Amino acid sequence: MKKKWSLWIGGHWRDAKAYEPLYNPHTDEELAEIGQAEPADAVEAIVEAHAAFQKFRTVPAHARAKILYKAAEIMEARSEECAKVIALEAAKSIRNAREEMNRTVQTYRFAAEAAKSNYGEQIPMDAAEGGENRFGFTIHTPMGVVTAITPFNFPFNLVAHKVGPAIAAGNAIVLKPAEQTPLSSLLLAEIFKEAGLPDGVLNIIPGKGEVLSEALTTHPYVKNVTFTGSVEVGHIIHRQAGFRKLTLELGSNSPFIIDEGVDIDKVIERSVLGSFSYNGQVCISIQRIYVHRTLYKSFLEKFIARTKQLVIGSPLDENVNITAVISKKSLNRLQTWINEAVQSGAKVECGGTVEGNVLTPTVLTNVSRDSKVFRNEIFGPVVCIFPFDTLEEAINDANDSIYGLNSGIMTNNMEHAFYAAEHLETGGVIINDIPTFRIDNMPYGGWKDSGVGREGIKYAMKEMMEEKFISFKTK
Incomplete structure (x- = not known):
């Protein structure tokens, strides 16, 4: 594995102005140098994602599913390598790391299936007086740019719970991985490139949350924010994001x-x-x-x-x-x-x-x-x-x-x-x-200060889409 990692923006590696060492939590050994994104880099990633979304939103569901299936296949072939990355940067036991990789592969496959199962519903218009001779139904449409901020504890699988449904829905995504475990996310750049994901649909910008969160939650191109982490940070993101759709997976005991x-x-x-x-x-x-x-x-x-x-x-x-x-x-x-x-x-x-x-x-x-x-x-x-x-x-x-x-x-x-x-x-x-x-396919989310919204692939995908009602008057 290379020792110096830059930012992945618009389908290309971009040099960062600053790099910081990443250490193994168990041995204190230096593992790599990680590029640190600045707010300007976050804005660039969001703009690239927005441009990519204009084309990706028209990619048919079967094609999006094919990309996700291919990414899962590549990940499965590289699962031992990925598990060792988890063990080194997160100090997770190698057995638990392998279990995480097995789940991650399955999560992306669930996302591929969800891409092909995007159903709306028919509304019985004539159930209401004045609804005669009308046909009503709903559809779910992609939103645009999703920004995702992820934690250290499941650096592949909890990322998959954000990246997978975002792609399945036809959105573009800007991912800020946990400061302690960026390598697992940066590997996705190679994996999704090989899987055929168009440039700019996935952008990966390691860096500090307090530096990047405002850009990631307030930029006008950002339509959805998904965050897993502490209650304290969740409250900050909630205030910053305003009326954007939010999924917050926060603390528990x-x-x-x-x-x-x-x-x-x-x-x-x-x-x-x-x-x-x-x-x-x-x-x-x-x-x-x-x-x-x-x-x-x-x-x-x-x-x-x-x-x-x-x-x-x-x-x-x-x-x-x-x-x-x-x-x-x-x-x-x-x-x-x-x-x-x-x-x-x-x-x-x-x-x-x-x-x-x-x-x-x-x-x-x-x-x-x-x-x-x-x-x-x-x-x-x-x-x-x-x-x-x-x-x-x-x-x-x-x-x-x-x-x-x-x-x-x-x-x-x-x-x-x-x-x-x-x-x-x-x-x-x-x-x-x-x-x-x-x-990974069950609905998952909390009451009270444990968060808002639900994950579990099809549930997260719904959170990342807009519902539109359409009515036809037939005569």
Whole structure:
């Protein structure tokens, strides 16, 4: 892989005025020099995208689908190379990186299928007085330029959830990848060029969010903004974007409820996976586990025992589960939050120590509801475990949050399952599995401060199109 990466604008590499080193979070080794876009570069990319859109909007659906299928094919052939890029720049274990690439290929294939499934609906005009002799229907049309700002934790697949539907819809896109993981996105320039995407439809401009966000959200050619990241930044983008269509996938602190009567041995492995996969740096990572009091002691003992078995080491080691968190800033924040929780009465059941750039998987009990580890999104390998007596009590506590992305419940009681489905205040309720469950064609998005709009390819594609109603008077 080359060591110096520029900006991808209008189908060509453009030199940046400044370059910054990109480091491996696990080893601190320099991986590459990355061009840093300035506002003028963002404007140029948007103008190029707007010009490309004028032609691309007329490209038929089957041709757009063919490009997406070809990109998926190329990505599949290069999946091991791409997985190693994820492992190096994101410090994701190589096994998790391969899983991400498998999902990414599937996501682009879902996008190809969605491109060919753009349906409107017929409106029964004569259902209303005065609607006789009229024929009404809706169509969905591409919007224009979509700007996408993506996070570090799934640098291929979460990008695919924005690039894929944008192309499927017939839009052009300007992508600003996460500052920590630009390489995964920059590889898309080569992949989509080879797949036959016209120049200017995809533009990739690495750089700092605070430098580029205003141009990406306020330029008059920008019709849609899609962002995945923190609540704080989401609020800024919401204010900047005005009346543009927005998709905001923001924070969470997912609750997981284990009801009475559940076989604990069958849920331990999934619970640990949902809490610590990719070091807890997943939007729907389990942050709070509620266990019925009759099962609490047994669950806690077995959960801690399994957590202690997780292997810490290099992301490139096939046997490793836990690696470095994304940055020293994140590591320091996590340590501060744990210390604050302990000072408020929390008990560290295991973990809580630092090895190099790694925070060992941490289990907390007796956590104050005022602690940041309860109130905020941890985004690290930390989980809080609570006992409960009644399901209503657990759900009320789970809902005591500004977030509402995914929640989960394990239960053998059908009434409890439907009660939870109705009363949990989250965009997704996962019954009899962990809230960390996601497949790439399901609707995905949050309530409350977890965001607005929905992803999941066909749902994201709809967010990126305008609906037009057409009426014909027949006589």
